[in-house]
Amino acid sequence: MNFYLPIAEISINxxxxxxxxxxxxxxxxxxxxxxxxISSPLLILVGIPPAVAVGTTTVQVFASTSTGxxxxxxxxxxxxxxxxxxxxxxxxGTLFGVLILNNLKNIGLIDNYxxxxxxxxLIITAVFILYETAKVNIVNKNxxxxxxxxxxxxxxxxxxxxxxxxxxxSVLAPLxxxxxxxxxxxxxxxxxxxILIPCMIYFLGMKTISVIGTSLFNITIxxxxxxxxxxxxxxxxxxxxxxxxxxxxxxxxxxxxRIVDVxxxxxxxxxxxMLLLIISxxxxxxxxxxxxxxxxxxxx
Numbered sequence: 001m002n003f004y005l006p007i008a009e010i011s012i013n014x015x016x017x018x019x020x021x022x023x024x025x026x027x028x029x030x031x032x033x034x035x036x037x038i039s040s041p042l043l044i045l046v047g048i049p050p051a052v053a054v055g056t057t058t059v060q061v062f063a064s065t066s067t068g069x070x071x072x073x074x075x076x077x078x079x080x081x082x083x084x085x086x087x088x089x090x091x092x093g094t095l096f097g098v099l100i101l102n103n104l105k106n107i108g109l110i111d112n113y114x115x116x117x118x119x120x121x122l123i124i125t126a127v128f129i130l131y132e133t134a135k136v137n138i139v140n141k142n143x144x145x146x147x148x149x150x151x152x153x154x155x156x157x158x159x160x161x162x163x164x165x166x167x168x169x170s171v172l173a174p175l176x177x178x179x180x181x182x183x184x185x186x187x188x189x190x191x192x193x194x195i196l197i198p199c200m201i202y203f204l205g206m207k208t209i210s211v212i213g214t215s216l217f218n219i220t221i222x223x224x225x226x227x228x229x230x231x232x233x234x235x236x237x238x239x240x241x242x243x244x245x246x247x248x249x250x251x252x253x254x255x256x257x258r259i260v261d262v263x264x265x266x267x268x269x270x271x272x273x274m275l276l277l278i279i280s281x282x283x284x285x286x287x288x289x290x291x292x293x294x295x296x297x298x299x300x
Contacts, residue, residue: 007238008052014244016046021245025252027275028064034189036061037125039245041118041279050114051105055236056228057189062223063246065191065216072213079164079210082174084140084218089178090185090222097186098229104235108158114222115287117188119280125194128278133269155208165206173204178218185226191219 002011013118024039036057044052072078103108163169177199181192195217200206206214 003240005048005238005241007055007236008047008048008208008241011045012046014046017241017244020046021248022252022255024060024245025249025254026256027272028249028253028256033216034245036064036192037118037121037188037194038279039249041122041242041283042190043172044118045077045279049085050110051101051234051236052238052241054091054101054114054187054189055196055230055234056238058185058223058227058241058244059237059242061185061189061191061221061238062227062247063282064245064249065193065223066221068216069213069220072216075213077210077213078217079162079214080217082162082165082204083214083221085171085174086178086181086196086214086218087221089175090182090218091225092185093179093182093184093227094222094226095180095182097183097188098226098233100183101109101187101236102234105236112287114188115283118288119283121184121188121190122276122280122283126273126280128198129269129273133273143281165204165210167205168198177203178222179276181218182222182226185219185222186229189226191223193219 001014002012003014020039020042027038039060040053040057043056044050048056069078095098101110103115155170159168159169160171177196181196184190184192184195193215196218200211202216227237241286
């Protein structure tokens with residue numbers, strides 16, 4: 001059974017949509033991710049126009065992260081000072097990302113560029129996950145490591161004290177990180193948590209207890225603003241598609257929550273890394289394969 005998506009301007013099989021949403025939710029719940037950087041590539045692979053995939057994913061990211069923020073707000077795990085600093089950079093970055101997306105759409109290069117960006121992001125993330133997992137398994141677990149080491153970031157000027165995280169660092173560092181995540185959000189629709197969290201831990205040196213809550217706080221606000229920018233500038237959000245994904249993904253996340261505790265976490269990380277490589281390979285094939293119709297002539 002097919003139904004029409006008004007903004008995407010295509011018909012999609014309802015069973016494919018439900019399966020896609022359940023799968024995204026299941027993966028998100030199983031591996032503890034927002035799912036944004038999974039849903040956008042998968043939507044493109046099933047035929048959703050890239051611009052619509054980006055805008056619709058933004059809605060899903062906002063819906064999923066906003067519920068998580070409430071939980072961390074109650075637990076007081078959010079560093080609002082750090083979060084607001086990154087949000088300032090993120091809002092500027094989001095505007096840049098949305099404008100870049102609009103320009104790519106206007107010149108007809110959005111398919112190739114977005115596919116290339118997703119392939120690079122997925123491969124980098126997969127390699128990082130597999131490398132970290134292998135390192136943990138090889139290195140003596142009793143050996144103590146520093147959470148972070150001082151780098152050039154800690155030598156930047158304009159230092160201020162972040163009391164919640166007990167850091168004294170340059171305000172430029174979280175601003176730049178927030179800007180980069182904002183560009184990714186506006187351009188690709190992903191929340192960027194899989195990049196933001198390692199940056200907050202290894203570059204800024206934040207404590208793990210406040211990292212996730214602060215990351216969700218930042219992503220929620222930035223994705224909310226990105227949502228309105230996408231509507232105003234690109235008109236690329238299909239709310240019918242977004243609603244279907246949100247409902248079905250919540251079912252998948254609930255299913256994952258029932259079995260995640262009985263699975264080996266290290267094996268899950270390896271499986272997740274391999275899954276990302278598989279998705280990136282499909283995107284690469286779609287990018288480089290010979291089109292079915294080399295020339296299309298439209299008659300008026």
